[in-house]
Amino acid sequence: MKRPMNLILAVLLLVAGTLGTLQGRHIDSIREGQVFYEWIIAAGTHVRLFDDEKVRTKRTVEYANDVAFLKEVEKAATGLLPDVPREERVMDDGRTVGTLAYLTASDENYDLLFKLARNGALDGVRKDFLARARDQKLKLAQYEGYVSGANIFNLFFGFRQLAANFIWLEVDRLWHEGTVHLMVPLMESCVLLDPHFIDAYLLGAWHVAYNVTAKLDDTPENLKVWSDEYGTCVGEKESFYYWAAEFLQSGIEHNPRNYKLPFDLGFAIYKNKLNDYPNAVAALKTAVSVPHEVWVPRQLYIVEELNGQFEEARAGWIDYMKRYPNSATGSSVAPRFVRRNEGRIAEKRMLEVLQALDKATDPDERAKLQAEADKYRAEALKIWESMGDEPYAVGRRLRMKAQDLIRENKIRDAIGVLEKARWESNDFWDEGSEMIIRLKQKHGLNLSLSEKMWILRQEGGTDCRGMPPELRGRNKRRN
């Protein structure tokens, strides 16, 4: 009895052991697919949002291998991917991205992407990916401890997240000590250990962009130098802003389903710190494309307005009113913004007609255009008047009055009105100041010292020392 029982047990053990091995291999293959899938999402997000071939920065150089390999993957996956028309794959900035990168935009496609990453037809490409990732040739895959084999990640017995937390506590301590320069490498280690540590990206970017720079002066344009790292002209202070922007961008690549990162990138860095409204709009559009809080789209509409996209901003606020009719913002704030944008749309159309009027020579056409311009002017004025004493509307009304005075050649009166307008309306300060300076310049009136300095800064343009000749005269980089 003993021998047959031993044999039975041996067979059972062998069967169970083999099953365990097979199951282990199956899990290995799923995990390989998981790493590949996570890399596809990170690389696709990078291509979709941040990869501008026209601007070479540290990131575009570092991620060039990832971008090139994503194209290889897409080529290998031809026939496995759904057909997405080319026009749908055109981004807001005019770039056309590949289908794979396009699909990473919506989490509804994540199931499809995971199936693709595990698809047997892509075995060769997946093996190639794992080999490249192991050799650290793919920057966006290096965060995945699984592919790196023997490394620090395994030392934590799977508790990498906890290790990242303890490093973060050290960052907190350094912050209180005031040794902020020591925080940056620790913050980078922290997100290397846990690339899904959202708050580390948020707080890290905020510290660097806001607290580190709090006592630094803005760098005058003529003192800025070209930075190959960020692909733009920077001074000491601005380099911190760009560092923060790139830290958040790296967070977005690893966490494309989280709205907080693109929101902070768009609002806290691009809008508030860099006044880079086109990039702010792009980042905030990314934030609203994933599940988000109610206040996220509000910032998008505000930035769209600042970027001169009044039609989009107006449509956004109307949609907001429909979605949240009972909220305080939906019922009282949103209608004001709708009116504001309607006023600006009328002003914009008036300006377009006046520009056409300047070019027109035919008297009939001129009369027609003048009538049209008057119609838009009346429409805009009606809107500003309907908004009563709201500073924004007061500023716009006074601006219109100043333009009337300019047409009547009452330049000094117009400057007086513009002075009043910029003090009445905070939003009008920059525009009003520029109008005053231009008027004084054009009509040979005395300029104040600060106005002269402003002119000098403008003449210097946004070019800086060390800037590549082919980029001179360009305003802002895309990201």
Add this chain to the structure above:
Amino acid sequence: MDFLRGPICIGVYTWREGIRKRSYIGFLILSLLVIFGASFITSFMNQRMVGEAQTDIDLKLIKDICVTTISIFGMLITVFISASMVPNEMENKVVYSVLSKPLNRFQYLLGKFMGIQAIILLNLLLMGGLFFVALYLRQGIPPTLLLWSILLTYFEFLIVSAFTFAISCTSTSAVLPTIAGLFIYITCNLTQYLKDVIERAGQTGEKLDELIGGLARVLYNVLPNLQYFSLKTQIVNSPPNDPPADVLIPNLIIYGLVYAMVGFILAYWVFRRKEL
């Protein structure tokens, strides 16, 4: 059904005996204190705001500390309980009187193993329950992903428990199986290293190099890999409906069950040959 009556009685008795153990109670109290205290750790941090906005950094810290606490203390309880149940009965000679009843060795071991699993589950329910309530009170919505994390933790413990149990069947004292249990946990967490050895083997072209590579391949395929279960710490902080996690969870459950079966067969093989 008659076959299961004996194991169930043994299981209940094992469970009662286990929950009275001082080491178990001590670890459990300690772990509950840490889980409870995790909420206060974040009070020392002042970086919970980005400008005017509140961050979730304290919530993440609590989650990570609690998941790790459950894993570490749970693992210690698993090892101590699994290592001591059979050797203690041998030391006290209770096993002789139990096996003189109409109960075979398989039923005895099955009962012991079931009792041990009941203790591990109770421990996980207590720790996980407290953590669940703490998180629920803080964030206002039931943290359902936590339940998946706890489930995966259990299957990780199941593997450690089964192999420790198998070793405990060879011993008459709890010391050796306890050390072996801890060793199993550490070794099985480092199985991933073997993959790296396999990848790099054969680069020199020497026989020894290839031999080491082959040995690493065998060990990698045979030894359970507890790193697979690191998913438990990831899913707590990740957004719901993550396709890889959805596929991995059922596969990890099967993996845990299969290796538990291997451990239990080993335990029975050793125990049935034991001279009692």
